Amino acid sequence: MPGDALLLLTHGSVRVTRMSVSGRERVMGDIYAPGIVGETAVLEGGERSATVRALEDVTALMLYRDHFDQILRRHPRVLWNLARLLARRVTLLNDELIALGQNTETALAHVLSSLYTQRVGAGLAQPQILPLNTQDIMNRISASRETVARVMRRLEQQKLVRTVGGTIHLLDPQRLDRLALESGDLD
Amino acid sequence: MPGDALLLLTHGSVRVTRMSVSGRERVMGDIYAPGIVGETAVLEGGERSATVRALEDVTALMLYRDHFDQILRRHPRVLWNLARLLARRVTLLNDELIALGQNTETALAHVLSSLYTQRVGAGLAQPQILPLNTQDIMNRISASRETVARVMRRLEQQKLVRTVGGTIHLLDPQRLDRLALESGDLD
Incomplete structure (x- = not known):
């Protein structure tokens, strides 16, 4: 995908990842249709720093910067909505920083809970079944395999989640969301 | 500060913090003039979630939402710049998430380095002298006092920083920035 274009996602979902200098992959988040990527x-006119991978069959429109500029100039309403979308992302990223700064259980609860909210917003049929395996979670919250396994066990014991072959089923999204807001000791 | 207004910071600097549910404070970042707060x-039209505290004498203009809307409608260029500023914040927050997901040394190096970059951009006379004490750092990277002390000692031994009465002097900002980009094992 060229650096001077963006994608309007009309169907399906993608996962956005970034590589650290040492080559470790970090999952920044998923984007569901209707959504915007890039x-x-x-x-910013800067270089592209992220990798985008389709999670399923997707349909998307590619829009080059020049055309995008024209649209924004002709339809200020689009620019308004874009600014609002960016403001929302800033708020969500700040929430994530807060959650990650707490213990791993809170961080994981936050990630699962916000992915669920996103899937409900996208109108998916089974928003509570998250397409995440252990490696995905490790890449999402930058934790070791052992830590992820330990924390997942704790969430399972609390009957909050169940792992089923590469997916995570949320059994009680509301209680999980409350857990994501709670604070605990650093671990 | 009312929730339906924003501040245009024309002189000085402020610190933005948020409380977790349990009452732990987290420093989200500093904003220097000329800057925008809120x-x-x-x-988003949402509730205000952050606290803003002046770090020194500040001058700011308060702009209510209705007036802001009028300005944006009359001067689309302002909306453009705002969208660009928000895009920049999204990028910086993603960088911070990456750094915090690595070890504490990388996280702290990132925080110090980006604060320095911000101070250089704001044209401050002594950008390398950061107004941060141990508690500020604890609140910024959500680490314990012991961890912060240990990592600061390591940075001092590498002749990267020196703590001088409630401030941190950066001795080699470029080398610190390289450290912030490096990845290490989780600690």
């Missing part, structure tokens, strides 16, 4: 690089 | 809540 708008920060286009707005 | 634009996400105004754009």
Whole structure:
């Protein structure tokens, strides 16, 4: 995907990842249709820093910067909505920083809970079945395999989640969300 | 500060913090003049979630949402710049998430380095002298006092920083920035 274009996702979902200098992959988040991918690089005019991988069959429109600029100039409402979307992302990223700064259980609860909210918002048929395996979670919260296994066990014992072959089923999304807001000791 | 207004910071600097549910404070970042404070809540129309504290004498203009809307409608260029500023924040927050997901030394190096970059950008006379004490750092990277002390000692031994009465002097900002990009094992 060229650095001077963005994608308008009309169907399906993608996963956004970034590599650290040492080559460790970190999952930044998933984007569901209808959604927009790559708008920060286009707005900033900077280099593209993320990798985008389709999680299923997707349909998307590619929009080059020049055309995007024209649309925004002709339809200020689009620019408004874009600014609002970016403001929302800033808020969500701040929430994630807060959650990650607490213990791993809170961090994981936050990640699962916000993915669920996103899937409900996207109108998916089974929003409570998250396409995440252990490696995905490790890459999402930067934790070791052992830590992820330990924390997942704790969530399972509390009857909050159940892992079923590469997916995580949320059994009580509301209680999980409350856990994501709670604070605990650093671990 | 009312939830339907934003501040245009024309002189000085402020620190933005948020409380977790349990009452632990987390420093989200500092903003230097010329800067804007509270634009996400105004754009999202949501509740204000952060606390803003002046770090020194500040001059700021308060702009209510209605007036802000009028300005943005009359001057689309302002909306453009705002969208670009938000895109920049999204990128910086993603960088911070990456750094915090690595070890504490990388996280701290990232925080110090980005604060320095911000101070250089704001044209401050002594950008390398950061107004941070141990408690500030604990609140910024959500680490315990012992961890912060240990990592600061390591940075001092590498002649990267020196703590001088409630401030941190950066001795080699470029080398510190390289450290912030490096990855290490989780600790």
